[in-house]
Structures are given as structure tokens and as C-alpha cells.
Amino acid sequence: PRKIFSGIQPTGSMHLGNYLGAVRKWTELQKKRENITISIVDMHSITMPHNPPTLRDNIFTMAATLLACGIDPSHTTLFVQSSVMEHSELNWILNSLTTMPRLAQLPQFKEKSRTVRDVPLGLFVYPVLQAADIMLYKATHVPVGSDQLQHIQLAQHLARAFNARYGDMFPVCNAIIEENDGSRILSLREPSKKMSKSDQNPKGTINLSDSPEQIIEKIKKALTDFTSDISYNPGMRPGVSNLVNIHAQVTGQSIDTVVEEAKQLDTAQYKERVSEAVIEHLRPIREMINKHLNNRNELIYVLEMGSEKARKMAQATMAEVRQRLGLGISG
Ligand code: ATP
Ligand code: MG
Numbered sequence: 001p002r003k004i005f006s007g008i009q010p011t012g013s014m015h016l017g018n019y020l021g022a023v024r025k026w027t028e029l030q031k032k033r034e035n036i037t038i039s040i041v042d043m044h045s046i047t048m049p050h051n052p053p054t055l056r057d058n059i060f061t062m063a064a065t066l067l068a069c070g071i072d073p074s075h076t077t078l079f080v081q082s083s084v085m086e087h088s089e090l091n092w093i094l095n096s097l098t099t100m101p102r103l104a105q106l107p108q109f110k111e112k113s114r115t116v117r118d119v120p121l122g123l124f125v126y127p128v129l130q131a132a133d134i135m136l137y138k139a140t141h142v143p144v145g146s147d148q149l150q151h152i153q154l155a156q157h158l159a160r161a162f163n164a165r166y167g168d169m170f171p172v173c174n175a176i177i178e179e180n181d182g183s184r185i186l187s188l189r190e191p192s193k194k195m196s197k198s199d200q201n202p203k204g205t206i207n208l209s210d211s212p213e214q215i216i217e218k219i220k221k222a223l224t225d226f227t228s229d230i231s232y233n234p235g236m237r238p239g240v241s242n243l244v245n246i247h248a249q250v251t252g253q254s255i256d257t258v259v260e261e262a263k264q265l266d267t268a269q270y271k272e273r274v275s276e277a278v279i280e281h282l283r284p285i286r287e288m289i290n291k292h293l294n295n296r297n298e299l300i301y302v303l304e305m306g307s308e309k310a311r312k313m314a315q316a317t318m319a320e321v322r323q324r325l326g327l328g329i330s331g
Contacts, residue, residue, distance in 0.1 A: 003171075004034050005139035007041040007081070007130070009197065010058040011050075014065045016206040016278070017185035017195035020249045021145030025178065027070040029143060037077040037137050037310060038066065040303075043087065043129065047122040048112070048198065061289070063299045065208055068288035079306035081133065086314035090132035091125070093321060097161045098128050098154075106150050115200070131155035135162075135170050136314045143176040146183040147194055166324040185246060188222035191238035209289055212279045219243070219275045220268075230262040230270050240267065247274045250281040 006026060008018060029036055040062050045055055059080055071078055081087055103109060103124055113119045127150075134142055134155045142152055152175040159170040177183050185195045189204035199205055203218055210218070224239040232255050234241040248258045262270050292299060323331035 002034055002141050003137060003139050004029055004036040004141045004143065004176075005039070005134050005137045005173075006036075006143050007039040007044075007133055008062060008066075009044045010040050010042050010055065010062040011045045011048075012058060012197035013061050013207045013209050014069075015185075015195055015197060015208065016246065017145065018197070019069065019208060020185055020246070021147075021178075021183050022143060023066065023069050023071075025143045025176065026076070030070070030072060030076050033075070036075075037079075037139070037313075038071060039079055039081045039133060039310070040066075041081040041130075041133060043081050044126055047120060047126050048116070060296060060299055061209070061293065063303055064289050064292035065285075067292050067299075067302070068208075068285045073302045073306060077306050077309045078302060079310040080303055083303070083307035084136075084311050084314050086136055086311070086318045087129065087132055089318055090136055090321065091129040093325065094128050094132055094135075094158050094162070095125060097158055097165070098125075100124075102154070102157075103127060106154070108147065108151070112198070127151045127154050128158070131158045134173055135159060136317050137310070138171055138313075138317060139173050140171045141174050141176050145194075146177050149175060149177060166321075169320060169324065180249075185249075186238060186242040188218055188239075188242070191223060191242050206278065208282055208285055210282075210286075212275075215279050215282070216272075216275045219271050219278070222271065224267050228266040230259060230265060230267070232259050243271065243274050247277055250277050 006022060008014065008022065014023065026036065026038060040059055042055065042059055045058070063078070066078060067073070106127055109124060109127070112123060130151050131154055135158070142155070144152065152173065156172045159172045162170055187193045187195050187199060187204035188206070189201050195205050197205070203221060206215055206218055222239060222243060225237055227237065230240060230244065231237065232241050232244045244255060244258055248255050251258070262273070265273065319331060322328050
């Protein structure tokens with residue numbers, strides 16, 4: 001049977017890219033009664049300078065948002081990464097199976113390290129922690145957006161390297177990345193980049209908690225080009241195509257249908273239509289986010305239950321790992 005694992009950083013609140021590229025997929029897998037574990041990976045959120053009270057708030061907001069999107073904790077194991085110490089332990093062990101050149105060539109590292117002068121070691125090794133996240137639960141499948149492909153390949157490499165050195169123990173995981181364009185939603189302001197929580201410019205990102213007014217404003221100011229009609233051509237017209245893609249994703253229509261129906265509209269009119277569609281789609285989710293945020297005790301309960309389940313799996317894996325490596329004195 002498949003074992004599915006995925007994670008999301010509580011660096012900020014969940015945006016449309018996270019939702020369309022990953023979280024929506026998780027809820028679909030959940031409907032198919034798959035075995036699924038989702039982690040709010042807070043230890044990944046400290047690899048860049050951060051504000052502690054904000055991080056704590058973001059963890060709860062992320063939990064509320066995941067529940068609002070339909071993650072059902074009675075079926076899916078939902079937990080906060082730092083509540084399960086074994087993540088850092090396996091990370092340390094995998095560090096010795098990883099080489100520096102391999103990490104230095106990862107595109108996300110190249111992109112994020114450009115924004116800081118002295119690169120923190122944590123930012124450099126975080127893909128190894130991500131491999132540990134996956135391997136601790138012996139996951140076979142990892143549903144993610146397309147920006148994570150190289151990190152999944154590293155996790156595959158590390159599982160193979162571990163198995164070769166210490167004997168077969170970890171499955172080599174498969175990435176589940178949708179073929180459709182939902183797997184890569186672009187920044188509204190800089191459509192050469194993906195939409196990101198850690199983007200310096202918040203105006204390029206639509207958060208699930210944004211008010212209708214904020215959504216209208218952000219889409220209105222989305223960078224497009226000097227052609228006023230609507231067409232889908234991601235290479236030549238990334239800005240407009242990103243809006244078409246978002247529109248298709250939230251309405252469940254095909255790209256062709258969306259473009260066909262926008263034939264009479266210019267860019268400004270089309271932006272209004274896209275805003276309406278996004279607002280409609282997010283309305284019930286936004287209401288549920290607020291409902292869950294108003295009940296922090298429920299969130300704490302859900303996350304504690306999730307941590308307990310996750311910890312059991314992680315502890316079993318680590319007992320085996322320590323024994324295989326000859327660490328310690330038991331087993
Ligand atoms: P950060 O900027 O802090 O890295 P992020 O926006 O990249 O944040 P993550 O928490 O790193 O979000 O990723 C959570 C999931 O969302 C991953 O599966 C990732 O592939 C997916 N994802 C992130 N951004 C996009 C995007 N723009 N389009 C589609 N999927 C995305
Ligand atoms: Mg990311």
C-alpha cells in the first residue's frame with residue numbers, strides 16, 4: 001500500500017500556489033482513503049531570519065487553513081514537525097551521506113541564497129531535513145508542486161545511499177506532481193518567478209485568508225503585457241497566462257474554455273472576472289479559517305493527537321536506524 005507524506009512551511013499564510021499545487025491534491029488523496037501524513041514543517045521556517053511570535057501564530061494559522069481546506073485529522077495524520085524530535089536526528093545521520101556540491105547545485109538554494117549575504121548553514125542543508133521528513137515515515141509517495149522536484153530527487157538519492165550502505169530499509173519515494181499547470185502558480189508581480197510565501201513583495205501573492213478587497217487589488221495590479229486580448233501562451237505571455245491558469249483551476253474549467261469565454265474582454269475586464277472567480281472559490285475556505293482560528297484549543301488538540309501518531313512511526317524508524325548504524329548500546 002502507498003504511504004503518502006507531504007509538508008508545508010509556516011513561513012507565512014497559505015497562498016494560492018500552495019493550495020492549487022499541493023494542498024488540494026492532499027484532500028483528493030484523502031478522499032480516496034489513502035494513508036497520508038501532513039506536517040507543518042516549522043523547523044524549515046527558521047532557515048531564514050524569522051520573528052518567533054510570528055512563527056508561533058503562523059503555525060496555528062497554517063493548521064486552521066489546512067483544516068479549512070478539508071484536511072480531516074480523523075483520517076490524515078496532521079502534526080507540527082518540531083514536536084517530533086526524530087526529524088533532526090535523521091537529518092544529522094543523512095548529512096553524512098550528502099555531499100556539499102550536490103546541495104549547492106539545487107535551484108531553490110541558488111534562488112534563496114541570493115537574497116542573503118551570509119548564507120546560513122540551515123538554508124544549505126534544509127533539503128536534507130526534507131529527505132529526513134519523508135524517510136522517517138517510510139513514505140512511498142510525496143505530492144508536491146513542481147518546484148520540489150529536485151528536492152524529491154535528493155530524497156530518492158539518500159534513500160538509495162542509505163540502503164546501499166546499511167541494508168535495505170527505506171522505500172525510494174515517488175513524487176506526485178500534476179501534469180497540469182496548477183503545479184506552478186506564478187507571482188502576480190514577477191511572473192518569471194513562482195508565487196512564494198517568502199517573496200519580498202507580498203503583492204505578488206494571493207493568500208487564502210485575503211479579503212475580497214485585497215484579492216481585487218492584487219489581481220488588478222498583476223503584471224501583464226501590452227496586448228489587451230486574452231490568450232494562453234506561458235512562454236510569450238507569462239502574466240496573462242498565469243491569470244488564465246488560476247481562473248481555470250478555481251472554476252474547474254479547461255484552459256481552452258476559459259480563453260474562449262474571455263474573447264470579448266480586455267485585460268482590465270478579464271482581471272475583474274478572475275478576481276470574482278477566486279473570491280467565490282475562497283469564500284467558504286476563508287470563513288472556515290476564521291472559525292478554526294477562534295478555537296485554538298481545538299487546534300492544539302488536533303495537533304497533539306497528530307504528533308502522537310507521527311512520533312510512534314518516527315520512533316520505530318529511528319530505533320531501526322540506530323541499530324543499523326551501530327549507534328548507542330541498545331537494539
Ligand atoms: P517558501 O517561500 O517559504 O519556500 P512556498 O510558497 O515555497 O514557501 P512551501 O511551504 O515551501 O511554500 O511549499 C508547500 C507546497 O506548496 C510544496 O508542495 C510546494 O511545491 C507547493 N508550492 C509552493 N509554491 C507553489 C507555486 N507557486 N505553485 C504550485 N505549488 C507551489
Ligand atoms: Mg518553498
